[in-house]
Amino acid sequence: MAAAAAEELGLLECKVCFEPYGLSGRRRPRNLPCGHVLCLGCAAALGGAGRRGLECPFCRRAWGSAETSDCLPLLQLLEAAGPAGGLPAAVAAAGPAGxxxxxxxxxxxxxxxxxxxxxxxxxxxxxxxxxxxxxxxxxxxxxxxxxxxxxxxxxxxxxxxxxxxxxxxxxxxxxxxxxxxxxxxxxxxxxxxxxxxxxxxxxxxxxxxxxxxxxxxxxxxxxxxxxxxxxxxxxxxxxxxxxxxxxxxxxxxxxxxxxxxxxxxxxxxxxxxxxxxxxxxxxxxxxxxxxxxxxxxxxxxxxxxxxxxxxxxxxxxxxxxxxxxxxxxxxxxxxxxxxxxxxxxxxxxxxxxxxxxxxxxxxxxxxxxxxxxxxxxxxxxxx
Missing domain, CATH: 2.120.10.30 (TolB, C-terminal domain)
Structure with missing residues (x-):
């Protein structure tokens, strides 16, 4: 059930390239200061090629390329999901059955x-x-x-x-x-x-x-x-x-x-x-x-x-x-x-x-x- 919910929500994929997030490499989820999240590869592409900064593809606010940070909630979600996917284990376990x-x-x-x-x-x-x-x-x-x-x-x-x-x-x-x-x-x-x-x-x-x-x-x-x-x-x-x-x-x-x-x-x-x-x-x-x-x-x-x-x-x-x-x-x-x-x-x-x-x-x-x-x-x- 948890894996199906995560898949339905698309929580584990970048909303720019629609590729699944990963714990390392270019698919690692990154936070922008405005609160939106995208993968490291998309952040690098949007802020590269001689551009002075990075424009959020969702709210159009401009940020410096160095202002991104790891999205810890998504990283923990990925770790908790494992190969099968799923929601944060602690919260899911304390659901109705808890x-x-x-x-x-x-x-x-x-x-x-x-x-x-x-x-x-x-x-x-x-x-x-x-x-x-x-x-x-x-x-x-x-x-x-x-x-x-x-x-x-x-x-x-x-x-x-x-x-x-x-x-x-x-x-x-x-x-x-x-x-x-x-x-x-x-x-x-x-x-x-x-x-x-x-x-x-x-x-x-x-x-x-x-x-x-x-x-x-x-x-x-x-x-x-x-x-x-x-x-x-x-x-x-x-x-x-x-x-x-x-x-x-x-x-x-x-x-x-x-x-x-x-x-x-x-x-x-x-x-x-x-x-x-x-x-x-x-x-x-x-x-x-x-x-x-x-x-x-x-x-x-x-x-x-x-x-x-x-x-x-x-x-x-x-x-x-x-x-x-x-x-x-x-x-x-x-x-x-x-x-x-x-x-x-x-x-x-x-x-x-x-x-x-x-x-x-x-x-x-x-x-x-x-x-x-x-x-x-x-x-x-x-x-």
């Missing part, structure tokens, strides 16, 4: 290269079921209907009134407003679903990154550079900010954040700096609704408990209050349990993803995963 419920089925896939360009955030409207996706295309926000049809696009750079320079994350409020963190001018901006700019908060932030809404229709924002967590209270319909309050400080490069709609608990993902290449790690912190620290654990600590290293990027709470994370190291979505039982290890999706960077739940409990590897939004029916 005690987790049967995984949800892929119901719909949206976007793809050309429709979405390096997507960074996804959010669902709790009432209408519409999905808002932030990406690096000409119009920075795309709104999809429940059936997958693109209903609206807005946020073109330089367009007065709804300008978005570099969106990092997106959330949708209970009253139907799209809130975006803009790393380009270090602001938080709110729009209606027609794309009209309603509010822009530019004061007080160093680098706003992740955001989510609270049960009271407030917005929680991480400031990655300041190491802080803010709560914004606003009348989005009237475009009036009522209060911007720092509710947590002394965090380390916080990015992903999620608010439990049941308990008000807040989960934050910190990105920890480490000496030496390939030593980066993440840490999860769980706070109660009144911002008391409930639990925390980093990649090293999780690795002592779980069968595989975990590098969490996005986080969400399901309807029952379980903490759900995307793990880019194993191309998986995992359940880490409720805050009071954190951490447990229950894989939800362990195949079909290449670089999961976003996560949300729809009103009908469908799980939505933003896959930066193939520039798509994947919607899974509930298990």
């Amino acid at each position: 005690g987790a419920p049967a995984g949800p089925a892929l119901r719909l896939a949206l976007g793809g290269w050309g429709a979405l360009v390096n997507p960074t955030g996804v959010a669902a409207c709790p009432r209408s079921g519409r999905l808002a996706v932030a990406h690096d295309g000409k119009k920075r926000i795309k709104v999809f209907g429940a059936s997958g049809t693109c209903m609206q696009q807005f946020g073109e750079r330089g367009d007065a009134g709804n300008d978005l320079k570099y969106p990092l994350d997106v959330a949708v409020t209970l009253d139907g407003h799209v809130v975006v963190t803009d790393g380009g001018d270090r602001s938080v901006k709110a729009f209606d679903f027609e794309g009209r700019g309603m509010l822009a908060v530019r004061e007080g932030f160093c680098l706003p990154w992740g955001l989510d809404t609270t049960p009271e229709n407030e917005v929680v924002v991480t400031d990655s550079e300041a190491g802080a967590l803010y709560r914004l209270t606003a009348d989005f319909g009237k475009g009036k900010l009522k209060e911007s309050q720092m509710i947590q400080s002394k965090l380390t490069c916080p990015r992903g954040v999620a608010v439990c709609q049941v308990s008000g608990a807040i989960a934050v993902i910190e990105h920890l700096k480490a000496k030496g290449p390939n030593n980066s790690s993440t840490r999860m912190k769980i706070f109660s609704a009144d911002m008391k620290l409930i639990a925390q654990m980093d990649t090293f600590g999780l690795n002592l408990i779980f069968p595989s290293k975990i590098y969490a990027v996005a986080v969400a709470f399901d309807k029952e209050g379980h903490i759900i994370v995307t793990d880019v190291y194993n191309q998986a979505v995992l359940c880490l349990g409720k805050p009071e039982e954190f951490p447990v290890f229950k894989p939800i999706i362990n195949h079909g993803l290449s670089y999961p960077v976003g996560l949300t739940y729809m009103a009908n409990n469908s799980l939505v995963v933003l896959d930066g590897g193939d520039h798509s939004v994947k919607i899974y029916s509930s298990a």
Whole structure:
């Protein structure tokens, strides 16, 4: 089953030459700084012949030829697969047979290269079921209907009134407003679903990154550079900010954040700096609704408990209050349990993803995963 899944996904082949990756030689998988992967032979060809640099064939960003690095997740996947192929052994072994419920089925896939360009955030409207996706295309926000049809696009750079320079994350409020963190001018901006700019908060932030809404229709924002967590209270319909309050400080490069709609608990993902290449790690912190620290654990600590290293990027709470994370190291979505039982290890999706960077739940409990590897939004029916 694992070998068939890997073959179906094409995880083990270069998306430029479509040759299978290898552990050595010209077929060895190499990372570009933008996150895309290709084999060493294609990287050499694209950056050779007197060219000054290497242009990513997927997102067209230019990099120096010396900026590529080994893609360790794929190399470990190759080692684990062996001659027969397969998924990371530790995660696959801890699938449904290891005690987790049967995984949800892929119901719909949206976007793809050309429709979405390096997507960074996804959010669902709790009432209408519409999905808002932030990406690096000409119009920075795309709104999809429940059936997958693109209903609206807005946020073109330089367009007065709804300008978005570099969106990092997106959330949708209970009253139907799209809130975006803009790393380009270090602001938080709110729009209606027609794309009209309603509010822009530019004061007080160093680098706003992740955001989510609270049960009271407030917005929680991480400031990655300041190491802080803010709560914004606003009348989005009237475009009036009522209060911007720092509710947590002394965090380390916080990015992903999620608010439990049941308990008000807040989960934050910190990105920890480490000496030496390939030593980066993440840490999860769980706070109660009144911002008391409930639990925390980093990649090293999780690795002592779980069968595989975990590098969490996005986080969400399901309807029952379980903490759900995307793990880019194993191309998986995992359940880490409720805050009071954190951490447990229950894989939800362990195949079909290449670089999961976003996560949300729809009103009908469908799980939505933003896959930066193939520039798509994947919607899974509930298990």
